Amino acid sequence: MSDTQRIAQLPTSHSALLYAVSLFCAPEWQHSERRRYALSEMRLERGADRTIELIDLLRQSLRQDQASTLWGDVVEQLLRLGNSLDALELHTRTYSATPQQTLCVLLAFDVMPALGRTWGFWCQDEALLPQMPEDDLWFLPHQDPANPDRLILPVEKVLSWWLEKFDGPLDRLWGEYDDERRRTLDNWKSGRTTPALSKIMEWFSDDYQFSHKSSDEAHLSTTQLRSLLLWARAIEQAYKDLVGYLTPGCSPNDTDPIRNKALQLIELFRWSHEATLASHDTSVERERTKFSAAFPRWAKSSVFSAIAANENGDLPAPETIGQFLSLMLMSMPDDNVLPDLFENLQARSPKMWMPNQERLGEREAVQATIENVLVTWGGDDPARQFYVASGLEKLRKLPRIDEFEADLTYLCALDALSSGNFYEACQHAEKALELCLTRSIGPLKLDIAKLNFSLAVAQDAFKRASAERSFRILCKSVQPRDAARWKLGEGPIDYSMRLAAADHAAWFWDNIVRPYEGVEIEAPLQENSEIIRAYAGLLWSVASEDEVRGFIKQFRRKLKHKLRDVRGDTFFTISSKMVADIAPRMRQMPTYPGIPKEPYELANLMAATHLKLASLLPRDVLEARDYLKQTVLMLAADRNDVDMVKALVDRLVHDRMRDGINAQDALGRTALHSAAKVGADRCFEILLAAGANPTLQTYTGKTPALFAAEFGRTTIFEMRLKCTAYEIGRDELKRAYELAQESAENFKAKRKDYAIQGYKIAGRIGFQRIAALALDALGE
Template sequence: MTVADTQPIAQLPTSHSALLYAVSLFCAPEWQHAERRRYARSEMRLKVGTERTLQLLDLLRQSLSQAQASALWVDTVEQVLRLGNSLDALELHTRTYSATPQQALWVLLAFDVMPALGRTWGFRCQDEVLLPQMPEGDLWFLPHQDPANPDRLILPVETMLSWWLEQIDGPLDRLWGEYDDERRRTLDNWKSGRTTPAIAKIVEWFGYDHQFSYKSSDEAHLSTSQLRSLLLWARAIEQAYKDLVGCLTPGVAPTDADPMRNKALQLIELFRWSHEATVATAPTNPALADQAFVEALPSWIKEGPFRVITPDRSGRLLAAEQVAEFLSGIFSALPSNAKLPDIFGDPRLRSPALMTFNADRVRQRQTAQEGIENILVAWRGSDLGRQHPVAAGLANLQQLPGIAEFEPDIAYLSALHALSSGNFDQARQHAEKALELCLTRSIGPLKLDVAKLNFSLAVAQDAFNRASAERSFRILCKSVPPQDAARWRLGESPIDYSMRLAAADHAAWFWGNIVRPYEGVEIEAPLQENSEIIRAYAGLLFSGASEVEVRAFKKKFGGQLKRKLQDVRGDTFFTVTSKMVPDVVRVMRQMPTYSGIPEEPSELANSMAATHLKLVRLLPTDVLDARDYLKQTALMLAAERKDANMVKALVDRHVDIDAQDALGRTALHSAARVGADRCFEILLAAGANPTLQTFAGRTPAILAAEFGRATIFEMRLACTAYEVGRSELEEAYKLARDTAEDFKAKRKVYAIQGYEIAGRKGFQKIASLALAVLDE
């Protein structure tokens, strides 16, 4: 695998492309080429992409022979994820303009990654040298000049092998016992840098069970496992270096020691300089160390390549968005040719290169960006004739020189213009074009705007469809405000569930903020509760309809009963009325009674509930089993509202009593959480399965223990059709016992989350019941 396999054209690397490449340096995943490209481009479904990320991390862990819970591995994962998040943020907020892939990689490495990695490695090496016995100390893995031949570079594998072989006792062709000239020749090739070691060869030749003979038995030597790990690291770094040389300067030999030809050496010098400046500072006082670090650097490096790692007077570094703005400025000033601008101006790599930029191209870009901003201001304005400056601005924009760089901006503005003109189909076409362009280049914060518009268009007028919405949502997930992440339960729930919650928010945002019709344009929001079928049903509810009238209603609207309404929540007539009727009934039962009104509110509420039950008894089972966008059924909703009559009616109609929603919850879970004892009893008697688990592994019994529903927990223990597992009992016991012991604090926590739990005695009883069964 090469850099080109994982870096999309004209786009900065992302966490996915970087992780895939890094892992391939240690152990190539057994994926097909198309699968690697889809992962690197973040084109997989969110759930699958997450699974692949975990798989790659585990492959890396195994190749490095690290235990899952080891402190070193936990720290490694933390650093990998932090770097991945940083790369995603930069890709999302940086504009690369017309930079080539080589220029994009060069700027990112020179002005962010290499200085940052050097400083991070410097912090790790401040206290002590990690490998004091190695030549070149803590920087042994960097390519460096051959003392015997300054025109030649010594690469990491040669450094490692030369140092190790000096300590080995015996000829090279007998290191593994019997004479083996092939291994000797292979080792020579590795040492010379002519070939990069194959991972399989290192694993085979340096197995944990093999012991090498050393010249001195008094000195401490590396174990074979340590040796293998270092060789794998040396091999990975050498391969990455060779790939980098091949990508940045095709045709230049990796062993070329001239940094003006072999520009990768300039990046290595940035790493070395950052590392050495960090190690030289005192680690005991961070504030003084930062000050010493800043004072030790010349101004040109602090304002250039080291800008990202140079703290200000308050000790703060640039935020990700500020780093992206800094990089965007560099990309904007790049020459229009494909040449990589030098960082250093001399082969000694200390003085700065003279930076040149295309002033005409910079002015063209500024003119285009001003035109784009003017169009947005006009579109957002309140002038009655605002469509005219928007249309004129778009026409003028497309005539500007070099406007091809801003093709995504034009497509996005055209989508907004089409929406305000009432042309939704045309808006979708422009928005999808903008999204396609976003996926092939880094266009800065506009990418989030384009993704948000596409996601909203996908969910605003139709029932939720994951396939049409997920591509945009993948981009949105890279930059979610904390309050939105909490509301969508990102990271807490399955990604599909979070996307459904986000869809409802974006549909509301779309109609409230994006649909801004021009003067004279009328745009109707999708029909929801005002549709004909719901208006007719409302008339039945308020009139106390007879069964004959309900049958007539069913006959008239039979073809619409299974059809989803034009709303993101994916409701059918029955799912929306299953939410609407109980809410109306509850409100009416709470209304006060006034003299002179024809019917008591509570009586009308009872009549409405009875009418809805009549309909339930007449509707086909497939209509009653309809699900909304969260995959909730009427049975789950009825159990959650403690509506035993509705639960009984639905069970009698043979609905799917074990249906699970997007979180894996069943009607039994709903009843257990709210303490709907009678509903739980009806469901159990009908054969509902109490062993089904949510995505988090919670059964109804565990939920009952969590919320203190003692009667429900007792019913579950008495259900002989499904045995309660020991692990389930142990978890229930622990939950109930802990809450009983710290009841007030637990009750407060649940109250903040909007949940009401039972009293302390309920938890004590559950703990007692569970313990009794466990002791049997």
């Protein structure tokens, strides 16, 4: 079905930015790299780096200073428009609309009015280029007063205006006779040829200083003129591309808005700009009210609905705009014809659409059936398996079901899950993801991405390669609370993905795995599973080595399984956390007469039994990691559990484990970092003596010594200085001094900040001592 299905996709922030920047300067990327970026198929870090590179390329081509206010405004608007495009792509369904119809609807009902309003805001105080004829809107294609049958395009406008000010014959602009350049300029002015970027950069480089008729006027410098030509060239090229895409065969100079649909879109830009200038007010509320009142009711409820405030002064959310765009695309009168927006462009009178009622009814019938199947699947009827199967069969026979292939595939994935067939569910979910990556299917895309991401992390160990495609989609519509919990933007993407994976694994087993009547699904281990209960009994007894060996033998197959509801831990990581958490509390409990064992005795038994387990576990189990790639050695050092650290180090060094004592978590931290953070002096000493590497860095470039300086761990910092196996470098010493000195000078504020994060730092004297040690080591 998908091989022949024609479903359009709205542009995204990546595809739009790449196209926009290419109008000014061509990125030196391979074709495959352009494609992967435009389709958001790059790794998240790589895509973010490429976005920064594109924006900087644009800045360089326009000769803008990084710190200028104007450039800051440009970047802000670029990012805002990009976020808006991503949100609309996630909330708009295109049905069977052609790519041309889809782009036309997006431009007409959102982008062009929004851009006109933004340009109006920029021009409210003063014209950005007052010397230009027609001031603010000089760059819009418009009728030639001398010939109403042709359009004047932006490059012609700029060149005609500038050449009028030039002193001398046009064939000697560059000092000597050059007829080729004169003919090329004539072609540019006629609109027949769009200037090549290389020609503008060469002919209007800073090496040339042009003479003007009047020396009294303020004239543009060559740099300003080149920048202006680049803007005009970019707008003209974009206009020609739009005309060629929407109305193939139509000349860009065609003045008939019925044939040249782009002119209707330009009129929306102009109208929005005019209304923005006319409604200027110091009060935001009054300005929004005046702006909305500037349009007739039909325009306010259609083409300007995305930027016109409601009666409460609120602007519509992206979800609402997406629903409106979906309705417009669902109601398209014809599959191949672009509908008109205006009956009369000059009078700005509307052209009313007459939707195809038959197709509209067919689509509504499919959507209603999909909703019924989803409700049935989520219900409690014992016979829902039969009803879901019946609903799916009905769906497959409905007209227009090809437009809803992703919906059908998603429902099949849910049905397979409830039937206990995880492999089939994964196949359906993967197919649904492939479908939604090439088309706009509305909010269902988020549901499909969430299901795929959950399937990738719910049962097996976290693997970024299989989870990132879905996570890229989820990142385009993250709630603020989720972004904060996943620490998006605060650390490596891999770290954020692992935090999100834990949430989605829990959501998956609690909300998506809904077995049909009589179906049993084996879930990952739970906190109340047999292995946990058996180990709890072992902890409370005086377990011998043989009993611990018997426990390991009995549950050997489950020792490496992931646990459910405990954020992706294995048995060893969760039991280590459990013992480390319970034992200290029990040691502080009061004693009561008559009880068989005192609480502190039970705590000691628990710790001893767990140490015995650590000394006997298989090698592969001993290296188990939790959902953040933390090993039990890191966890033990973080809790200052000297006995466990010593036991694990003995095993790790003796058995030459794969990662050993230098294993790093998702943030790049090692067991040495854990010990330095909490001030576990003895743990740090054991690790260092066993050969742990103190030069390994976190993702921010911090070594254990820098952790010691950051948290004021004087003894640990001294041990690091004395370590001759790995000498500390001058750069590391300088940074340690800066960290310690800053904390000493702003001690109270630092202590408060760290307390909010749940960390306890050393006293001011500790930081002063570390700063002095660092200075002494530097010889200063």
